[in-house]
Amino acid sequence: MTHAPMLAAHTEHQMKPFSHLEPYAGDPILSLNEAFGADARAHKVNLSIGIYFDDAGHIPVLDSVREAEARMLAEGGAKPYLPMEGSAAMRSAVQALLFGDGHPALAAGRVATLQTVGSSGGLKVGADFIRRWLPGAGVWISDPTWDNHRAMFEGAGIAVQTYPYYDAAGGGVRFAAMCETLAALPPRSVVLLHACCHNPTGVDLTQGQWRELAGIVRERELLPFLDLAYQGYGDGIAADAFAPRLLAEQGLVFFVANSFSKSMSLYGERAGALSLVCADRAEAELVLGQLKATVRRNYSSPPLHAAGIVARVLGEPALRGRWEAEVAAMRERILAMRRRLHAVLASAKPGRDFGYFLTQRGMFSYTGLTAAQVERLRAEYAVYLLRSGRICVAGLNSGNVERAAEAIAAVID
Numbered sequence: 001m002t003h004a005p006m007l008a009a010h011t012e013h014q015m016k017p018f019s020h021l022e023p024y025a026g027d028p029i030l031s032l033n034e035a036f037g038a039d040a041r042a043h044k045v046n047l048s049i050g051i052y053f054d055d056a057g058h059i060p061v062l063d064s065v066r067e068a069e070a071r072m073l074a075e076g077g078a079k080p081y082l083p084m085e086g087s088a089a090m091r092s093a094v095q096a097l098l099f100g101d102g103h104p105a106l107a108a109g110r111v112a113t114l115q116t117v118g119s120s121g122g123l124k125v126g127a128d129f130i131r132r133w134l135p136g137a138g139v140w141i142s143d144p145t146w147d148n149h150r151a152m153f154e155g156a157g158i159a160v161q162t163y164p165y166y167d168a169a170g171g172g173v174r175f176a177a178m179c180e181t182l183a184a185l186p187p188r189s190v191v192l193l194h195a196c197c198h199n200p201t202g203v204d205l206t207q208g209q210w211r212e213l214a215g216i217v218r219e220r221e222l223l224p225f226l227d228l229a230y231q232g233y234g235d236g237i238a239a240d241a242f243a244p245r246l247l248a249e250q251g252l253v254f255f256v257a258n259s260f261s262k263s264m265s266l267y268g269e270r271a272g273a274l275s276l277v278c279a280d281r282a283e284a285e286l287v288l289g290q291l292k293a294t295v296r297r298n299y300s301s302p303p304l305h306a307a308g309i310v311a312r313v314l315g316e317p318a319l320r321g322r323w324e325a326e327v328a329a330m331r332e333r334i335l336a337m338r339r340r341l342h343a344v345l346a347s348a349k350p351g352r353d354f355g356y357f358l359t360q361r362g363m364f365s366y367t368g369l370t371a372a373q374v375e376r377l378r379a380e381y382a383v384y385l386l387r388s389g390r391i392c393v394a395g396l397n398s399g400n401v402e403r404a405a406e407a408i409a410a411v412i413d
């Protein structure tokens with residue numbers, strides 16, 4: 001006796017419960033980066049994704065990270081699950097990195113910190129936590145922002161709206177309009193803010209503006225959610241933590257998701273954290289418990305290898321010093337590329353002002369190029385950037401910067 005005919009019949013009648021699915025349109029950043037990878041042109045230039053490439057066009061493995069990994073390998077050791085909240089050594093190192101050693105908020109025990117799966121994991125856990133424990137709270141994101149912010153919060157079932165941010169005409173921040181919108185929000189509204197190196201514009205708030213904003217947060221009882229994905233790429237590791245330190249100092253309650261993807265060049269290791277600065281220790285304990293529960297329901301526990309690297313690099317003085325120098329070198333290389341790009345464009349198009357390449361901070365510049373110009377750059381020059389006109393300056397190097405700048409000049413009328 002054979003079962004083959006039965007199996008064949010079964011296959012024929014198999015249900016197709018997913019045939020109604022909409023085809024995925026792709027992600028504006030990740031799918032473009034994949035398209036770049038598939039492009040056969042040897043002279044192609046990748047200014048699409050927010051990744052730091054070195055002057056040879058490679059994603060570096062930092063010396064500090066390599067050394068931390070060598071020590072981990074030498075120590076051997078088993079690979080247990082981490083607790084839901086992640087590694088204790090990494091969590092306390094992250095707290096000191098964000099707030100500074102001995103910050104009163106840390107001494108008071110009012111910061112609940114989780115190691116997360118990249119800062120994306122922190123944003124997602126934070127979003128699920130908000131949906132569950134502050135149902136009805138809406139999230140306000142900057143106009144424009146990182147494409148994934150809206151998707152993540154809407155995906156968690158939260159209503160997402162925008163506040164004015166970038167001034168396309170003047171190249172700065174529409175700060176008065178931003179404050180006006182935020183000052184009119186219902187209490188406990190969540191306001192997503194880029195702590196430094198705003199993505200995609202490269203335009204940040206000044207320290208004075210952060211102070212003014214903190215006043216509105218207090219008065220309107222708003223809940224800031226800081227996204228700190230580029231620490232060290234703005235003005236320095238400590239300087240870029242100005243916003244979380246200020247808000248904590250002022251006794252405010254807020255979230256901060258931070259990433260080591262860019263600052264330690266650990267993209268695929270998924271190294272990040274989520275901290276919730278609370279009113280007091282008792283609240284922080286409750287919060288940590290429910291954040292752990294949120295993690296358990298999502299992915300159970302975060303990656304062990306990422307924790308080992310971050311805890312060692314931040315915690316061992318020799319590695320820490322080397323890392324700080326490596327971050328400074330990455331920041332300075334980007335600034336040098338900004339100057340080269342500016343010089344070529346300023347001489348190719350003397351009537352136009354390209355000063356924004358010099359004043360914007362972090363990996364990104366917002367060029368104001370139209371979608372049609374972006375498409376020409378890809379099709380005719382093999383220069384890849386986002387449809388919004390965002391370029392990742394860290395994709396430029398001494399071998400491609402002139403060519404990329406000339407291509408940009410060629411598509412600008």
Ligand code: KET
Nearest residue numbers: 029049050118119120146199229259261272
């Ligand atoms: N926040 C911001 C502002 C951000 O730009 C990124 C990544 C992330 C969070 C997520 O990083 P993680 O590796 O999960 O810690 N941005 C780049 C890559 C991407 O889109 O995923 C980008 O904008 O190109």
